Amino acid sequence: MLSFMVQQGVLQTSHQECVSRWLGPALWQVAATSMESRRSWSLPQQENRWHRFAGGRFQRYSAYGTSYESRPTPQLPWLDDKPASQAVVLAPDIVPGNPAWDGSLAFEMLLVGETAIAQRASVLGSLAQAGDFCGGGVEGVPFELVDLSPPVAGSLAAECLPAFPDAGEGLVERLTVRLNSPLFLNRWSAGQSYVGFDGPRFIELFQAAHHTLEALFAQYAQPLEADTQALTQAAQQVACEEQAFAPFQQGGAARLTHQGCELRGLLGTAVFRKVPWSLIPWMLWGGRFRVGQHRVYGAGGWSLELG
Numbered sequence: 001m002l003s004f005m006v007q008q009g010v011l012q013t014s015h016q017e018c019v020s021r022w023l024g025p026a027l028w029q030v031a032a033t034s035m036e037s038r039r040s041w042s043l044p045q046q047e048n049r050w051h052r053f054a055g056g057r058f059q060r061y062s063a064y065g066t067s068y069e070s071r072p073t074p075q076l077p078w079l080d081d082k083p084a085s086q087a088v089v090l091a092p093d094i095v096p097g098n099p100a101w102d103g104s105l106a107f108e109m110l111l112v113g114e115t116a117i118a119q120r121a122s123v124l125g126s127l128a129q130a131g132d133f134c135g136g137g138v139e140g141v142p143f144e145l146v147d148l149s150p151p152v153a154g155s156l157a158a159e160c161l162p163a164f165p166d167a168g169e170g171l172v173e174r175l176t177v178r179l180n181s182p183l184f185l186n187r188w189s190a191g192q193s194y195v196g197f198d199g200p201r202f203i204e205l206f207q208a209a210h211h212t213l214e215a216l217f218a219q220y221a222q223p224l225e226a227d228t229q230a231l232t233q234a235a236q237q238v239a240c241e242e243q244a245f246a247p248f249q250q251g252g253a254a255r256l257t258h259q260g261c262e263l264r265g266l267l268g269t270a271v272f273r274k275v276p277w278s279l280i281p282w283m284l285w286g287g288r289f290r291v292g293q294h295r296v297y298g299a300g301g302w303s304l305e306l307g
Helices: 023-036 043-047 114-118 120-135 202-220 228-236 275-289
Strands: 002-014 088-092 104-112 143-148 154-155 173-178 187-189 192-196 239-253 260-276 302-306
Touching: 002 114, 002 202, 002 260, 023 120, 023 275, 104 114, 104 120, 114 120, 120 143, 120 228, 173 187, 202 228, 202 260, 202 275, 228 275, 260 275, 275 302
Parallel strands: none
Antiparallel strands: 002 104, 002 143, 002 154, 088 104, 173 260, 173 302, 187 192, 239 260
């Protein structure tokens, strides 16, 4: 059983001059840095701070290491060539392009696993303190946490994710996947990774959802027992009826090196025909837990519409 908790709220900026349309990376980084910097560390401890998280030997004793930088310890062998799925996701809405926007920005915080759920107060505290952290807030714009909804706890049983494509009878004649945050999926060609702007196929969305759920269950619950090959073959048969994706591009900075980088992804919708019912739960929960690159910033989230 995979435990999780969803916390929704509103951030109020002091004014409307946000540099970026999507504040996911900036919000996550400033909140994480706020928590990581709460404690006074000696110079030797600062130089060895990476031992407190990302699989480091002190990870389990650090609130930061068990929340923002959660990793399986020891690392799961089958994840050696894949990125682990972290337990804390901060997902702000896209900044509205409306000139009359009042500066209020809704956000969702997702905590996965009992350890991260137990850190909810600390994560919220880091988010609240991040509003004026180092006098800057997010991208130099201070903000405050003005409204919080009651947290909603839930759990996902492994049995809710069909292990075989024939586990659910019939087909969904028409399925719309609507992105509610930028999607960043890498593709491979001639041994090189790149991001395509022509829109993902259903099989790519399914594989991204499958990877996220597989990793989360393995790290924070129990390994899933699913026929990945059979499910993938079923997903390959799903055809796209229409798609309306638009490129999403935004400047950013690498979290550890602070070097400039460019975020290149997609926003929009796609309609697929004759989707096996057994794949719907994978797609539903994949969109809820989010997929792809920059997942911890709230990227790769979507909702489904049937019919």
